[in-house]
Amino acid sequence: MRFADDVLMAYVDGELDAATRAAIDAALTQDRELAVRIERQRALRHAVHATYEQVLDEPMPRRLLDLASGAIPESDRTTGYARNSRANRFAWLRHWTWFEWGSMTASLAIGVLAGGALLGVLRENFTDAGKGLEFVSDGAGLRARGALARALSEQLAATQAPGAPVKVGLSFVSRSGEYCRTFTLERGGAAGRLGGLACRSGGEWRLELVAQDDRPATRGEFRTAAAGTPPVVMRALDERIEGSTLDANTELEAQRRGWVR
C-alpha cells in the first residue's frame, strides 16, 4: 500500500487517527522505502525544531521581563512611546524623539514645543546659515520656508547631490490627494539628524511631522544612503499613503507640474 506524503507528515506530527497509524506501523515492518520516507520527514521535523530550541535557553531581555511582570516603574510607562502602542514599533523607533502636527493638534503641539527644548532644536536645525527660520508657524500649522521649501520643490531623489543639506526621500500621493515627500536634514552635532514629512497644499509645503534622531551621530548602523528616513516618518507615510510611492518618472512629472495634481 502506498501512503501519500501528507499522510506521512501527519504521521510524524502525531495527527493520524489510530487506524491509519496502525496501518503504517504494520507496513513499516516490511516496507523499507516507507521507512526511508518517514525517516526523512522525521529528520526534517527534528532539524527545524532543534534549530530554534536554543532560544529557550537564552537570557531573557530585561525589557520583556519587566513589561510582562509589570516591573516597569510608573514614570517610565507614561513617557516616550509607551503611551502610544502604535508608535512603539520595532527597535529603531525608540531612538527617535518626534512630534507631529495635525489640523486638530496643531495649536497644542506648538504649545508643547514652545514650552520645551525641541523648539530650540527645530530653530537651530531649520535655520539656513543664519538667514532665518526654515519654517513659519501660525494657526494653520507649520510650513517649510527657505532651503527646505526649495529642496522639497526642486530636488529629485535620484539626482540630488550627496552632500545636499536637505535630502528628499520618498514621494507619494496621500489619501487626501496631496503630494507628500519625506526628507532628512543632516546637521550632525548634539542635535543629531532631523527627518520629516511635508505635504503640498495651497502652494506651500505643510510639515506633517518632524523627528529627531537622539542617538549619537556616530552610530549609524541603519543609516545607509537610502535608509536615513526616521522610522516614525515611515510610519506617518504608511498611515497617509494612497497606492505606492512615486518612482523616478512620476516624481519628475510631479515636480514639473509644481506638485499640483
Place this chain on the structure above:
Amino acid sequence: MTTAEKQFRAELVSLLPRLRRFGRAITGHRQDADDLVQMALERALTRREQWEAGSRLLSWLFRIMQNLWIDELRARSRRDRVFAPEEAGEHVGVSTTEAQIDALAVRKAMDRLNKDQRIAVSLVLVEGLPYREAAEVLGVPIGTLTSRLARAREQLQATLGDLAPANGMEAGR
C-alpha cells in the same frame, strides 16, 4: 495589582521563552523577534478582556504575534525602496559544530518560505502545536493549514537536501 492581574502577568512571564522562540522562527531575526514579543505583550496587556478565559493564553499570544508580523511585513514591503535588507543577525559568529551548520542551513531555508508557510511551520514543527490549535491561531481551516505545511516541507526538503541518514537505505534494495 489585583490577584487576577498578578496571575495573568505570571503566566505571561512563564510563556516568554516560547514567545521569543516563535518570534525567532517567524521573523528569522533576533531584534525583530524581541520587538515583536514586546508589541504583543503590550497589546495583550491592553486588550486582556479580549482573551477568552479557558482558551490557551499561548495560542492567543501567537495569534497576536502573527497578526502584528504580517502587518509589519506589509508595511516593510512599501519601504523596500528606502530600507536595505536587514542584516541577518542570526548569522553572526562562526559555526563550528555540525549542529550549528545544520541550524544555519535550516534558518536559511526558512527564510525562503513565504510568510504563510513559515508561520505554519513555526507553529507546528517549532512550537509543536496540534493541527487544530495551529489552525485556530491562524483562523484558517485545518485543510488550509496542512496544505501550507505540506508545501513548506517540500520546499524545505528541496532546499536542505536529504537530512535523513541514507546509509544503505536504498528504495530498490
